[in-house]
Amino acid sequence: MPASRRAAPSTRSKKANSTTAAAKAAAPAKTAEQIAQEEHDALVTSASKLIHAVTYSPVAEVKRLLKEGAPTWYQEESMGWNCLHFAAERGDADIVKACLASGAVWNAMDFLGRTPGDISLSINDEKSYIMIRNEGIRTEMLHHVLQAAKGDESMEEEDNTEGANPTKTEGQTSDKPGESSTSHMTSTGITLRHEDKTSAGDNLEFMRSKLVWEMGDDGKERVCDADGNGVMMGWEEPLMKEHVRLMCNAHPKMQEGATEGLNILNIGYGLGIIDDMFQGLTPRPISHTVIEGHPDVIQHIKKRGFDQKPGVRILEGRWQDWCKDDKLEDLLKGTEESGGGFDVVFIDTFAEGYEELKDFFDVLPNILASPESVFSFWNGLGATNPTIYDVASNLAELHLDDVGMKTEWHDVIVDESVAEATWKGIKRKYWDLRVYKLPIATMNI
Numbered sequence: 001m002p003a004s005r006r007a008a009p010s011t012r013s014k015k016a017n018s019t020t021a022a023a024k025a026a027a028p029a030k031t032a033e034q035i036a037q038e039e040h041d042a043l044v045t046s047a048s049k050l051i052h053a054v055t056y057s058p059v060a061e062v063k064r065l066l067k068e069g070a071p072t073w074y075q076e077e078s079m080g081w082n083c084l085h086f087a088a089e090r091g092d093a094d095i096v097k098a099c100l101a102s103g104a105v106w107n108a109m110d111f112l113g114r115t116p117g118d119i120s121l122s123i124n125d126e127k128s129y130i131m132i133r134n135e136g137i138r139t140e141m142l143h144h145v146l147q148a149a150k151g152d153e154s155m156e157e158e159d160n161t162e163g164a165n166p167t168k169t170e171g172q173t174s175d176k177p178g179e180s181s182t183s184h185m186t187s188t189g190i191t192l193r194h195e196d197k198t199s200a201g202d203n204l205e206f207m208r209s210k211l212v213w214e215m216g217d218d219g220k221e222r223v224c225d226a227d228g229n230g231v232m233m234g235w236e237e238p239l240m241k242e243h244v245r246l247m248c249n250a251h252p253k254m255q256e257g258a259t260e261g262l263n264i265l266n267i268g269y270g271l272g273i274i275d276d277m278f279q280g281l282t283p284r285p286i287s288h289t290v291i292e293g294h295p296d297v298i299q300h301i302k303k304r305g306f307d308q309k310p311g312v313r314i315l316e317g318r319w320q321d322w323c324k325d326d327k328l329e330d331l332l333k334g335t336e337e338s339g340g341g342f343d344v345v346f347i348d349t350f351a352e353g354y355e356e357l358k359d360f361f362d363v364l365p366n367i368l369a370s371p372e373s374v375f376s377f378w379n380g381l382g383a384t385n386p387t388i389y390d391v392a393s394n395l396a397e398l399h400l401d402d403v404g405m406k407t408e409w410h411d412v413i414v415d416e417s418v419a420e421a422t423w424k425g426i427k428r429k430y431w432d433l434r435v436y437k438l439p440i441a442t443m444n445i
């Protein structure tokens with residue numbers, strides 16, 4: 001009996017095994033859909049555990065799950081939060097740090113457009129906020145270094161390619177707005193630009209769009225493209241005024257007793273607000289050059305007779321064309337009498353992203369007149385989200401430093417009246433912040 005008792009399990013076991021094997025053989029293979037579903041379920045379980053730990057557990061548990069490979073990029077379905085949003089809400093800088101170290105996306109937007117940094121700001125958690133913002137700056141800097149390396153490589157490739165098209169213009173490269181596959185301002189992307197082929201996202205497309213000048217519901221003039229995007233809007237007038245004041249007032253040529261006016265370069269005429277202000281300076285600008293690319297705006301300038309004002313020169317075309325090395329002599333015409341170069345340079349274009357702004361920074365050392373020269377730009381990139389706006393501003397400061405410029409920032413409060421009526425009829429609100437960070441850059445010597 002003992003033997004049979006011993007034998008019995010063994011027999012049963014063999015039988016069971018062969019039954020399982022038979023069952024297995026008979027079971028239909030899983031479909032690709034089933035496998036995908038199982039993988040998805042496992043992922044959601046792992047992500048949910050991470051989010052739970054980030055919210056309630058000690059940092060050691062969070063680190064354990066991260067080490068196991070819990071997905072930091074996952075955004076849950078009720079609010080669109082990723083683990084970094086939850087870490088920010090908990091206000092625990094160690095957990096924020098752990099999530100960032102495992103690749104949590106710093107600029108993931110929830111369903112209300114809030115990034116994790118915005119959550120830290122909303123609870124006044126400066127330590128976590130700075131950590132998230134710095135991760136944004138670091139990621140963006142890295143992205144630009146990689147882009148530059150990629151650019152060098154593709155240039156080399158182009159040089160080595162027999163029959164490479166020598167007439168290929170800048171507008172046809174893949175680095176233009178709307179044509180890059182790596183530049184996004186989305187929850188998963190890392191850069192500050194939309195992949196957008198419309199007139200608002202593609203500068204060349206914009207140049208072909210029909211523009212209209214009209215009155216907004218706020219009683220202010222605006223110019224819009226054919227899709228109803230605000231190209232320039234009257235509410236920006238006080239900001240333009242501050243730009244002019246901060247760029248011009250401190251310049252030696254604007255001090256009492258000075259007779260020779262400034263040499264000014266403005267890129268983008270729009271409503272002509274800033275150009276009218278430059279014309280109103282005392283003493284008047286000795287030379288005032290405007291680069292304007294859109295044919296309808298050029299027509300508008302001529303209709304207003306702005307091109308006939310003394311010292312005014314309208315350079316028709318895109319700044320990318322006028323600022324090429326072989327065009328610099330033409331660009332600087334009119335400034336030679338006072339030594340060559342501009343005292344004040346301002347750029348405010350449309351349908352261009354950070355890449356283009358950064359490209360313009362590289363032009364500055366070739367066109368500024370002296371250490372007293374001042375550069376400023378419309379600082380509106382990422383201006384519907386406080387964290388992204390902060391990252392973009394810091395990035396600009398670092399890239400200006402790369403070209404030998406130091407930047408001072410002036411906080412300007414944006415009037416609360418920039419509200420409903422202002423944006424009525426406008427396709428996309430491009431400004432949603434209370435503080436405008438106005439940059440003033442001078443040579444770093």
Ligand SMILES: C[S@@+](CC[C@H](N)C(=O)[O-])C[C@H]1O[C@@H](n2cnc3c(N)ncnc32)[C@H](O)[C@@H]1O
Nearest residue numbers: 268269270271272273274293294318319349350
């Ligand atoms: C926002 S508006 C400028 C507003 C101006 N600061 C003002 O005070 O009214 C932008 C202008 O830049 C022009 N623009 C856009 N891209 C350009 C480019 N690449 N080169 C030259 N002008 C450009 C547009 O046609 C438009 O007139």
